[in-house]
Amino acid sequence: MILRGATLIDGSGAPALRDRAVVVDERRIAAIVPDRGPHDEVVLDLGGLTLLPGLINCHVHLCLSGEADPSRTLTDETYAATVVSAVVRARRTVEAGVTTVRDLGGREYAELAVRDAVRAGVIPGPRVLCAGRAVCITGGHGWRLLGRQADGADDLRRAVREQLRAGADVIKLVATGGVMTPGVDPRAAQLTLDELRAGVDEAHRARRRAAAHAMAEEGIAWCLDAGIDTIEHGVFLTEALATRMATQGTALVPTLVAPHAIVEGGLAAGIPEFAVKKSLALRERHLEAFRLALRAGVAIAAGTDAGTPLNLHGSIVPELALMVGAGMDPLHALRSATSAAARVLGIETETGSVAPGLAADLIAVEGDPASDVKALDAVRLVIADGRTVLNRL
Ligand SMILES: [Zn+2]
Numbered sequence: 001m002i003l004r005g006a007t008l009i010d011g012s013g014a015p016a017l018r019d020r021a022v023v024v025d026e027r028r029i030a031a032i033v034p035d036r037g038p039h040d041e042v043v044l045d046l047g048g049l050t051l052l053p054g055l056i057n058c059h060v061h062l063c064l065s066g067e068a069d070p071s072r073t074l075t076d077e078t079y080a081a082t083v084v085s086a087v088v089r090a091r092r093t094v095e096a097g098v099t100t101v102r103d104l105g106g107r108e109y110a111e112l113a114v115r116d117a118v119r120a121g122v123i124p125g126p127r128v129l130c131a132g133r134a135v136c137i138t139g140g141h142g143w144r145l146l147g148r149q150a151d152g153a154d155d156l157r158r159a160v161r162e163q164l165r166a167g168a169d170v171i172k173l174v175a176t177g178g179v180m181t182p183g184v185d186p187r188a189a190q191l192t193l194d195e196l197r198a199g200v201d202e203a204h205r206a207r208r209r210a211a212a213h214a215m216a217e218e219g220i221a222w223c224l225d226a227g228i229d230t231i232e233h234g235v236f237l238t239e240a241l242a243t244r245m246a247t248q249g250t251a252l253v254p255t256l257v258a259p260h261a262i263v264e265g266g267l268a269a270g271i272p273e274f275a276v277k278k279s280l281a282l283r284e285r286h287l288e289a290f291r292l293a294l295r296a297g298v299a300i301a302a303g304t305d306a307g308t309p310l311n312l313h314g315s316i317v318p319e320l321a322l323m324v325g326a327g328m329d330p331l332h333a334l335r336s337a338t339s340a341a342a343r344v345l346g347i348e349t350e351t352g353s354v355a356p357g358l359a360a361d362l363i364a365v366e367g368d369p370a371s372d373v374k375a376l377d378a379v380r381l382v383i384a385d386g387r388t389v390l391n392r393l
Helices: 070-076 079-095 110-119 153-166 193-205 217-226 239-248 257-265 273-296 317-325 330-336 339-345 373-377
Strands: 002-004 020-025 028-034 043-045 050-053 055-060 098-103 127-130 134-136 147-149 170-174 209-214 230-233 251-253 362-365 379-384 387-391
Touching (some): 055 339, 079 098, 079 387, 098 339, 110 127, 147 153, 153 170, 170 193, 193 217, 209 217, 217 230, 239 273, 257 273, 257 317, 317 330, 317 373, 330 339, 330 373
Parallel strands (some): 055 098, 098 127, 134 170, 209 230, 230 251
Antiparallel strands (some): 002 020, 020 028, 050 362, 362 379
């Protein structure tokens, strides 16, 4: 199949290219060639559209609903209902042009079954990298819904090994308090340095990356001491910590839209009061942390934390728009959801840009997302891993 007629943004940060056609062979990008006809293969004419790599969302929870009180939904619904919903959310996600997601905490490994079913071509969805259960301290952030509680270095190792046994692609450690668990403080560290070291060591020995939910300053510092790969949220990041992240090559996945959606919806939308209060208290600091990271040259990868209150599965544009609003250049924001995200997840030889040999993860949108990221919501074509999942040409 040949995709022609579009302006090509290859995801690398290179200027947009005209007069290029992308040749897809089976599930891979075979070549990028001069756009001169006639072609002797099936041609999709993308006249006037912009062609880009499929987008990457580095932080989602396929098992969480994104309703006003997702915790309640999850505890009220049966496991079977969660599975059905996760399948629907996967389809909605890929139809929005997001062809890869990293799931950082699910329910009884349902999200791993979704991953495998997508991979096998049974259901439409994005490529899913899964963490399984998030490893937290007893009573720590996430313990009620997504967590595997573990205390002490030995138990950390066992908890990580359990996720690996279940088939996890990445390990999620909960380093600090967070918003969605009542009674825990986002400014408080939770896993100790010793525990973080054990968890990261187990992940790395198994050749997996380790992501940490980390809001509190002390917890972020310990994560960096332990050699974590990504800091999720990073709310109380300081200039010194941002510099360390840039030097060590630790990436930030800010998820600005998560507290934003909670504050915007508020109590009126039915969001639990504890979540609204905590989000109000940290939203500005969160934006400041993002700016600090941006200034320090930290690798930033886009993630929405989809599934948290009023933070729906699908488009990643609300997050990109907030990043641009906080000072990021639109092209940089695009990279954070394509090539930079792929590098952060360690899948840059598989996806994240339009280049020969990579998976055919391609989207075509109206307008110019390099000057306005909102153009990414006008999706007309989505090819995920070589399969056409949406065609509105
Ligand atoms: Zn999350």
